[in-house]
Every structure is written in structure tokens, then in C-alpha cells.
Amino acid sequence: MDIVVCIKQVPDTTEIKINPVTGTLIRDGVPSIMNPDDKGGLEVALRMKDSMRANVTVITMGPPQADAILREALAMGADRAILLTDRKFAGADTLATSNALAGALKCLKWDLVITGRQAIDGDTAQVGPQTAEHLGIPQISYVTDLVHENGNMFSARKETEDGYQILEFETPALITVLSSANKARYMSVRGIVEAYGKEVEVWGADKIDVPEEKLGLKGSPTKVKQAFAKGLKGAGEFYEVDPEEAVSIIISKLKEKFII
Amino acid sequence: MDKTLYKNVFVFAEQRGGVVQNVAFELIGKASELAASLGEKVVALLLGHEIEQQARLLIEYGADEVICIDHPYLKDYLTEQYSQAVYQAIMEYKPSVFLIGATTIGRDLGPRLSARLNTGLTADCTKLEISENKELLMTRPAFGGNLMATIICSDHRPQMSTVRPGVMQKAERQTGRKGEIIRMPVKFDESKFKVRLKETVKENKGLVDITEARILISGGRGVGSKEGFSKLQEMAEVLGAEVSASRAVVDAGIIDHDRQVGQTGKTVRPDLYFALGISGAVQHLAGMEESDYIVAVNRDKTAPIFKVADLGIVGDVSKIVPLLTERLKKEIQEK
Structure with missing residues (x-):
């Protein structure tokens, strides 16, 4: 069985701070990490490798320095790594990203494609399902468990707002995985040593059969018109009143904020 | 087009x-x-x-x-x-x-x-x-x-x-x-049609990751006991929220570590954060100050939590929480 896991390098958003004077983002020195949901997806694939000798390929689209997360994936146990990098991919929204990924996936052999549910820098959860549509295969999103039934039959546990569902499907298919699905393994010392001996294949836009107008900024139906910081917090309100009145104040504020 | x-x-x-x-x-x-x-x-x-x-x-x-x-x-x-x-x-x-x-x-x-x-x-x-x-x-x-x-x-x-x-x-x-x-x-x-729905299971999702919660009801020393926290849980259920806590109550064994907010716990950014009976040590503030809207209730009006709160109430948590839960229930039913 062949599995391709799509991963993304992201800034660790929990480390981003706001400059208290200017109200702008401080991105300097923010570490880059493998997106947590993608790592959960990679772990699902590696467990399939452990249990049924699946062959695991990782692929990422990003700048040349995204090589780091591919090495990390190799050190965790992935067999092959591909870096999709080209100026023509730059400025891609989710649809243009999925066009490029689907193009690359069409050059590979696989039974199952795994992506993370969403990336912590965008939180859209769109690239997985969009890629599945381009490939003409079913998707199961929000997966926390994958079980091989028999042959090419699998069942997945999909998380929902008020519980979960068990869905049965046949490969080829694409699943999007939550980081809470598992506890991803660490890189092994041997894995790290080997990872630096392995080749990371670098693919440009010419390697995939996707028209240029479907890639990068050009291929993006959505554009950012404006970006702005949330702004600094104004001084809060403060009350010293009896409990009844305090409760009324809280309720009216929550209504004002559309929370209730 | x-x-x-x-x-x-x-x-x-x-x-x-x-x-x-x-x-x-x-x-x-x-x-x-x-x-x-x-x-x-x-x-x-x-x-x-x-x-x-x-x-x-x-x-x-x-x-x-x-x-x-x-x-x-x-x-x-x-x-x-x-x-x-x-x-x-x-x-x-x-x-x-x-x-x-x-x-x-x-x-x-x-x-x-x-x-x-x-x-x-x-x-x-x-x-x-x-x-x-x-x-x-x-x-x-x-x-x-x-x-x-x-x-x-x-x-x-x-x-x-x-x-x-x-x-x-x-x-x-x-x-x-x-x-x-x-x-x-x-x-x-x-x-x-390649996917078949085999089973739909409803369950009380009490164990979600607090970093993903939209609303957090967080309690500190001022909430006191397990009993106090069961009141927060009631309020959380009304709001569809999760309960979290400061380090003091985690260390006291009242609530699990995976619900701790702060430097040695988790960093959270919910839309709404209730800090109830939490004084607001620096290490706690580091984990929650970027929440969208912070409501703090504390008996001590000099508590540092009030510096980051959008709405600060000086008062007794044990009196305010049950009243607030009742009112929320009513408001949500009417909605």
C-alpha cells in the first residue's frame, strides 16, 4: 500500500507576539514547525507502515527552507520526500494550492492521500477537500482513527460537534486528520542520521501538468484586499456592585458581543 | 465569466x-x-x-x-x-x-x-x-x-x-x-458514492482540547473545591463552553493538568474567557491575555487579573456563578 502525506511548514502561531506599542505582529524569531494536524496525519501513515508495510511519501509545497520539515518526516520514518517549490506557486490561495498539490499527486502512485485537517497559520481546512475533488476521489475529513478492514476497505472515525461517525470507504481516498488523533513519534537518532543521507526531491512547476493560470497568485480566485492587526486592547470596564447587578452587566455585555 | x-x-x-x-x-x-x-x-x-x-x-x-x-x-x-x-x-x-x-x-x-x-x-x-x-x-x-x-x-x-x-x-x-x-x-x-455511513454516535464531549474552545470558564483558588468547580461545569454546559483552571487548583489536585492555562499549562485564545477567582499571576496571564473578551470576577479589587480584563467585577464567585448560570439558561432558552 502506498500513502502520500501532504504536510506544511508553518510559523508556530502560539509564539507570535503583538508589539504593544505599534500593535503590529512580531514575526522575527518565531520558530517554523511541521503543522500539528499534518504531523498527526503523518503518524497515521507511519502506523500503517508499521502494521502493514505501507510505503510513505511526504510532500510539501513551500519555499526551499521547507526542506526542514521533510527531513523531520524522513527522520520519523517516511520513505520518500518531495519539495514542490517554484516562484510560480507563490501567493497561492487554498484553491491554487490544491491545484498544485493535485498536479503533483497525479505524478505519484498512491492508494491513500493524507492531509492535516487545517494549518495553524490559516485555519481554513480547505486544501484537503479541494485536493480530493481535483483528484476525483472521496474525502473523509476530521479523522481521528483509521482502521484497515480488508483488501482496500477502510473505516475512519470522523469527529463531529456532538460526537463522532464511523465511515467506511474504499481506497483510493483522501483523509484529513486531527492532531488529537494520536501522539506523533519523535525522530529517532538513527532516523536523523539517515534523513540527512536521503535525497529530498525538488519539483518545480514544469514537473507537474497544471496550466500556469491555475497556480500561485494567478490561479487564486481569492485575493487579500487588506490585512490589519487587531489593534490594542482599550482599558477595560470595572464594577464593584452587588451580585444581581453584576450578573445583569455580564449578560448585557455578552449580548453586545453577540456571544449569547 | x-x-x-x-x-x-x-x-x-x-x-x-x-x-x-x-x-x-x-x-x-x-x-x-x-x-x-x-x-x-x-x-x-x-x-x-x-x-x-x-x-x-x-x-x-x-x-x-x-x-x-x-x-x-x-x-x-x-x-x-x-x-x-x-x-x-x-x-x-x-x-x-x-x-x-x-x-x-x-x-x-x-x-x-x-x-x-x-x-x-x-x-x-x-x-x-x-x-x-x-x-x-x-x-x-x-x-x-x-x-x-x-x-x-x-x-x-x-x-x-x-x-x-x-x-x-x-x-x-x-x-x-x-x-x-x-x-x-x-x-x-x-x-x-464511495463512502458509507456506518454509525453516528452522540457523546458528551467533555474532553476536548481547551485550546480549541470558543468559550472557557476558568477557575482559580477563589473557586476553591471540587464542588465549586462542579458549579463552573454547570455554567459551561449552558454556554457550550469548557472548564479550565489556574495552576493553583491543578497543583491542589482539584482538576486535571490538561485543563491548566498558563506558562506551564496551555496558551488559549478563546472568544470569551471567564477568569473566576483567579488573581492573575504573570504565568497565568501569559496563557490567556490574548483572549478576545475577558470577564474577571474576583473579591480582591487589586488583583492583577483586572489589568487584562475587558470586564472586571469585584465580587464573590460563589454567589455570582449560580445567579449567572440561571440567567444564561433563561437568555438562551428565549433565543
Whole structure:
């Protein structure tokens, strides 16, 4: 069985701070990490490798320095790594990203494609399902468990707002995985040593059969018109009143904020 | 593409178990404003099986028309079945705007459709407006909520966006409001149905990751005991919130470590954070100060928590929490 896991390098958003004077983002020195949901997806694939000798390929689209997360994936146990990098991919929204990924996936052999549910820098959860549509295969999103039934039959546990569902499907298919699905393994010392001996294949836009107008900024139906910081917090309100009145104040504020 | 062919603001009226979800009414509320700016209609798209009686309700909340697609295949949500039906409705009726709830269903269906329609989709919008040249301006948080971005989709239609439940406000229900119900037949390509729903399980999701909670009810030393925390739990259930805590109560063994907020616990950024009986040590503030809206209740008016609170109340948590829970229950029922 062949599995391709799509991963993304992201800034660790929990480390981003706001400059208290200017109200702008401080991105300097923010570490880059493998997106947590993608790592959960990679772990699902590696467990399939452990249990049924699946062959695991990782692929990422990003700048040349995204090589780091591919090495990390190799050190965790992935067999092959591909870096999709080209100026023509730059400025891609989710649809243009999925066009490029689907193009690359069409050059590979696989039974199952795994992506993370969403990336912590965008939180859209769109690239997985969009890629599945381009490939003409079913998707199961929000997966926390994958079980091989028999042959090419699998069942997945999909998380929902008020519980979960068990869905049965046949490969080829694409699943999007939550980081809470598992506890991803660490890189092994041997894995790290080997990872630096392995080749990371670098693919440009010419390697995939996707028209240029479907890639990068050009291929993006959505554009950012404006970006702005949330702004600094104004001084809060403060009350010293009896409990009844305090409760009324809280309720009216929550209504004002559309929370209730 | 000829954009002038695309008209009206569509809302995906999500139903689960035959019940239209609140988020659909909220989206209709917003869609009514957008449609008014555009001089167009609000159309709700309702999919399900034996679902038509729900269409009336959508009209009473502000839909001018309801397109009802009723079929046994659509009883429960499945990606391909729903994508095929919605795709046909969009191709036939050509909406200019299409709004979907950012639920697990909406976030599965939305991107699948956007790829099938080759149009843009903007996730989790917190603000939607119509620009002077009649474009949809979609504003959403990015970088873990550190930055806001306004997105446009100029050259493709429909302009699609998902919105989280609770973000928009539903309009007042007008009993007897008139609107048209259109029954739309669809053709299914069954050869594409590759996923089978085997089991749906409902469970009390008490153990979610507190970093993903939209509302956190956080307790500190001032809440005191396990009994005090069971009161917070009651309040959390009313609000659909999660309970978290400061280090002091975790160290005292009152609550599990995975619910600890702060430097040695988790960093959280919910929309609403209640700091109840938490004095606000620096290490706690580091884990929660970037929450969108912070309500603090503490007996000590010099407590540092009040420096980061949007709303600070000096008072006794044990008196305020039960009162607040009762009032919240009432407010939510009336809604």
C-alpha cells in the first residue's frame, strides 16, 4: 500500500507576539514547525507502515527552507520526500494550492492521500477537500482513527460537534486528520542520521501538468484586499456592585458581543 | 465569466437529524443585510429527506425563497451526495453569494464545492459586507487570530464564505412571513458514492482540547473545591463552553493538568474567557491575555487579573456563578 502525506511548514502561531506599542505582529524569531494536524496525519501513515508495510511519501509545497520539515518526516520514518517549490506557486490561495498539490499527486502512485485537517497559520481546512475533488476521489475529513478492514476497505472515525461517525470507504481516498488523533513519534537518532543521507526531491512547476493560470497568485480566485492587526486592547470596564447587578452587566455585555 | 448572470444571496440551511441548525438562521440574518445592499433576494438551500416542513421556518427568519431538495440520499450528510445536489442548484440558480456555516459539515462541503465550481472560498469569516462596487468583502482572522484580513473574490462566482456558529446574529422571527418554496429535483451519479455511513454516535464531549474552545470558564483558588468547580461545569454546559483552571487548583489536585492555562499549562485564545477567582499571576496571564473578551470576577479589587480584563467585577464567585448560570439558561432558552 502506498500513502502520500501532504504536510506544511508553518510559523508556530502560539509564539507570535503583538508589539504593544505599534500593535503590529512580531514575526522575527518565531520558530517554523511541521503543522500539528499534518504531523498527526503523518503518524497515521507511519502506523500503517508499521502494521502493514505501507510505503510513505511526504510532500510539501513551500519555499526551499521547507526542506526542514521533510527531513523531520524522513527522520520519523517516511520513505520518500518531495519539495514542490517554484516562484510560480507563490501567493497561492487554498484553491491554487490544491491545484498544485493535485498536479503533483497525479505524478505519484498512491492508494491513500493524507492531509492535516487545517494549518495553524490559516485555519481554513480547505486544501484537503479541494485536493480530493481535483483528484476525483472521496474525502473523509476530521479523522481521528483509521482502521484497515480488508483488501482496500477502510473505516475512519470522523469527529463531529456532538460526537463522532464511523465511515467506511474504499481506497483510493483522501483523509484529513486531527492532531488529537494520536501522539506523533519523535525522530529517532538513527532516523536523523539517515534523513540527512536521503535525497529530498525538488519539483518545480514544469514537473507537474497544471496550466500556469491555475497556480500561485494567478490561479487564486481569492485575493487579500487588506490585512490589519487587531489593534490594542482599550482599558477595560470595572464594577464593584452587588451580585444581581453584576450578573445583569455580564449578560448585557455578552449580548453586545453577540456571544449569547 | 459573465458575473451579471449571478444574482441573489444563498444560504446553505444545514440540518442535522431533520432539524435546521441555528447557524442557518444566523446566516439568513446576515444574508438579509447583504441582499438589501445588493437589491437581491435571500434564498435558503435546504437538503434532506422529508424536510419540507422546515422550509417555513427559514422563511419566517428572513428567507425570501427556499429551494428544497428532498431525497432519501440526503437524509444524513455525506460529502458526495450533498456536493452533487448543491452543485446542481448553484448551476441552475447562479447565486452571487453563497454562505455556509463553518461546522464540521460546512467545512467539509464548502471546499469540495469551491473546487468543483472553480471559485474562491473564504473560511471562518467574522465580518461580511458589500463594497461600493457590489463585491463581497470577507474579513477573517489569520495567524492564529493575530491578524485580520479582508478577502475578495472578484472574478469568480459565487463568492463563497463560511461563518462560524454564533458569529452572526439571527433576525427576529416573523410568524406568518410569506415566501416561496421551490422543490428542486436532482439527478445523482451513484457510481461516485464511495463512502458509507456506518454509525453516528452522540457523546458528551467533555474532553476536548481547551485550546480549541470558543468559550472557557476558568477557575482559580477563589473557586476553591471540587464542588465549586462542579458549579463552573454547570455554567459551561449552558454556554457550550469548557472548564479550565489556574495552576493553583491543578497543583491542589482539584482538576486535571490538561485543563491548566498558563506558562506551564496551555496558551488559549478563546472568544470569551471567564477568569473566576483567579488573581492573575504573570504565568497565568501569559496563557490567556490574548483572549478576545475577558470577564474577571474576583473579591480582591487589586488583583492583577483586572489589568487584562475587558470586564472586571469585584465580587464573590460563589454567589455570582449560580445567579449567572440561571440567567444564561433563561437568555438562551428565549433565543
